[in-house]
Amino acid sequence: MIELKSPAEIERMHTTGRFVADILSELGEIADVGVNLLDLEHHVRDRIRQRGATSCYWDYAPSFGNGPFRNVICLSVNDAVLHGMPHDYTLRDGDILSMDIAVGIDGWVADSARTVIVGTPAPEDLRLLRATEEALAAGTEAARPGNRLGDVSAAIQAVATGYGYPINTEFGGHGIGRTMHEDPHVPNKGRAGRGLKLQAGMTLALEPWLARTTDRIVFDPDGWTIRSADGSRTAHSEDTVAITEDGPLVLTRRLPHHADPTPA
Template sequence: MIELKTPDEIDAIAAAGRIVAAVLAAVSDHAAPGVTTRELDTLARDLIADAGARPTFLGYHPDWAPTPYSGAICASVNDAVVHGPPTDAPLDGGDLLTVDLAVHLDGWCADAAIGTVVGEADPADLQLIAAAEKALEAGLAQARPGARMGDLAHAVGSTARAAGYGMLADHGGHGVGRSMHEAPFVPNEGRPGRGLTLRPGLVLAIEPMLIASGSDGYRHDPDGWTVRTADGSRAVHVEHTVAVTENGPRVLTA
């Protein structure tokens, strides 16, 4: 069932989104060679608690996962695309890091992800991040009344493909609201003019997941959570929560 949110409910999600944005910025600023992703997770937990919110990922246990999720953030490094749990392994200079975060505030959830490079960056990694952000922007621009889900998905996928990158197979975005994952599924590729008609009150997480080699394949780590590229190439994941409103897209995690 797809739930349309009222303007007041969208404002409540935006309040959670402001916390998500602030915490992601702080975590990105703190990421440096020698810092562990567990340290980044501790920082995120402290900031979330200070804001009066709770980390949505912590303890999250979907039916496909072998264990509950162990962190407040997903910290995916280099060939890890999504869902990397925090660890005690120190980051190296030049690591490509994706940080994904969702929080609940007063019963409402917002979800976003950013890509960054630790220390000195390889220009190829910066190009990959820029392409992912461009694909995200293209998708966000389609989150308007009367557009179709296929329009949004095509905007994301065609932008990424035109830049020469792969798209993680079988993964995409989702509705957001009282729960982190709600209907509908938001694909990263599609046909224009097809699929669900977008209506005011629909709140979506749009999340391009780009693979540098152009491949779409993936594998899971033994932890059951981490999704890695099948060929070991680097990848990045970016995400915003956006509301479809009468006035067009309203990004809630900017």
């Protein structure tokens, strides 16, 4: 069942979204050559505790995972793209790091992911990262009342295929609101004009993720970390987006300092 949110409820999600965006921005500054993934994990734990927020990941135990997840952020490096468990790994020059976090504040959730390149970026890695960001922007632009869910998926797909990257459909975006995962599922591949009709008040986490040369995935022995099946590098971009009468509103976009926090 899809729950439509009121403008006031969307604004409460926006509060959570700004917090999530700030954390990812901070991590982007901290992540550097020589930094351990566990340092990033503990930074996020401290920020969540200070804010009085709740991690959506801690104790999360879906059917595909291996027991409850006991971290507050997913950190995936190079050929890992989703659900990477923070562990004792020191970042190296040229690593691709995908950071994915979902938290709740006062009962309302926001979910976002960003990918950064540590140290010296390779041109092919920058291209892959740019493709996920542009796919996210295209999917967001299509998230308007009266459009169909397939319009969002098709917009994401068009960017990915335009870059020549294959698309996996096993994991994608999702509804979000009072909990991290709500209906509907939002594939990163679809047909325009098909599927659920979008309405104002719907809130979606859109998350294109790509591997350079494969659409197949494998799981690490930890039961969580998802990698490209052929070891090719990966990237992941995600925002929480509200569908409003005025168009899509990105709830996890970081505002400039001193900006008016009230959405237009």
